[in-house]
Amino acid sequence: xxxxxxxARTPETIHPALWLASQLxxxxxxxxxxxxxxxxxxxxxxGWPTGVLIELLLPQDGVGELRLLRPLLAQPQRLRPGAPxxxxxxxxxxxxxxxxxxxAMGVPxxxxxxxxxxxxxxxxxxxxxxxxADSCQALLMWQARLRKGDHDLLRxxxxxxxxxxxxxxxxxxxxxxxxxxPAPLRLTLRPAPGGLDIGFLKRRGPLxxxxxxxxxxxxxxxxxxxxxxDRRTPATAAAGSLPSExxx
Numbered sequence: 001x002x003x004x005x006x007x008a009r010t011p012e013t014i015h016p017a018l019w020l021a022s023q024l025x026x027x028x029x030x031x032x033x034x035x036x037x038x039x040x041x042x043x044x045x046x047g048w049p050t051g052v053l054i055e056l057l058l059p060q061d062g063v064g065e066l067r068l069l070r071p072l073l074a075q076p077q078r079l080r081p082g083a084p085x086x087x088x089x090x091x092x093x094x095x096x097x098x099x100x101x102x103x104a105m106g107v108p109x110x111x112x113x114x115x116x117x118x119x120x121x122x123x124x125x126x127x128x129x130x131x132x133a134d135s136c137q138a139l140l141m142w143q144a145r146l147r148k149g150d151h152d153l154l155r156x157x158x159x160x161x162x163x164x165x166x167x168x169x170x171x172x173x174x175x176x177x178x179x180x181x182p183a184p185l186r187l188t189l190r191p192a193p194g195g196l197d198i199g200f201l202k203r204r205g206p207l208x209x210x211x212x213x214x215x216x217x218x219x220x221x222x223x224x225x226x227x228x229x230d231r232r233t234p235a236t237a238a239a240g241s242l243p244s245e246x247x248x
Contacts, residue, residue, distance in 0.1 A: 032167060035071020036214055043185070044204045048072060050165040053158040053183040057201065059174045061094050061142075063191040066105065067216045069140075069169065074106030077137050089130050091115045091141040092123050101219075120146060124153040127168075131157070134164025142171045151180070158182040177201055 031047025033040055040046045048054065056065055066073075076086025088111055090097065099109040113136070117123035123143070130139050146153065161168045170183070177188060181202075188199035188211075195215040200208040 055183040055186040056171050057174045057188045064196045070105050086111050087136045089113045089136045089139045128160045131160040138167040155182045
């Protein structure tokens with residue numbers, strides 16, 4: 001039986017990258033707060049980890065993934081002295097940048113960098129350059145299901161992410177949950193009334209069997225009050241006023 005002072009009970013005293021299966025990993029530093037206390041409590045380092053690949057798996061675009069990241073992205077952060085503050089790279093985004101929508105989230109268009117590539121290989125090359133340059137606060141990359149021969153690209157991106165402190169989120173289809181991935185943090189996002197159900201598919205820590213419901217503020221675009229349009233009831237057409245081919 002282990003004594004209370006045994007290093008096996010406190011493996012983090014041996015090396016910060018070690019942890020017990022019953023505890024969340026601490027890693028080499030504290031994560032960046034997600035802005036949601038309940039979520040931070042379930043993430044190793046109590047926040048989003050920097051310098052790693054984070055996968056968000058979605059049943060479809062627009063389930064609330066940007067509202068989930070809103071508290072993080074709305075706060076510009078400088079990675080290091082002299083580096084640009086708060087730049088956000090959007091790679092392979094499914095839609096063009098909606099500047100008013102991002103501004104309503106607290107992110108001005110001047111902080112956004114939109115990148116598009118013709119092929120998955122080119123997209124991964126662009127992501128590598130962003131990660132190795134370490135000049136962006138965050139990189140959001142939308143990636144469809146990869147072909148069998150392309151899975152090494154994920155490992156390359158995870159290695160590239162470790163070269164800096166960029167917050168790297170890859171948004172992928174929920175069907176990718178069945179596939180292996182080098183990402184140390186994989187979350188499933190499903191829409192729920194008033195928010196999101198977050199599943200912890202993979203994390204450095206104990207398995208969480210049940211999803212976490214996270215209430216989210218509705219999109220500002222959905223909160224706008226739309227005035228009803230006053231439409232008059234059209235008058236009944238007088239008999240004989242319509243051409244015969246339309247009156248039959």
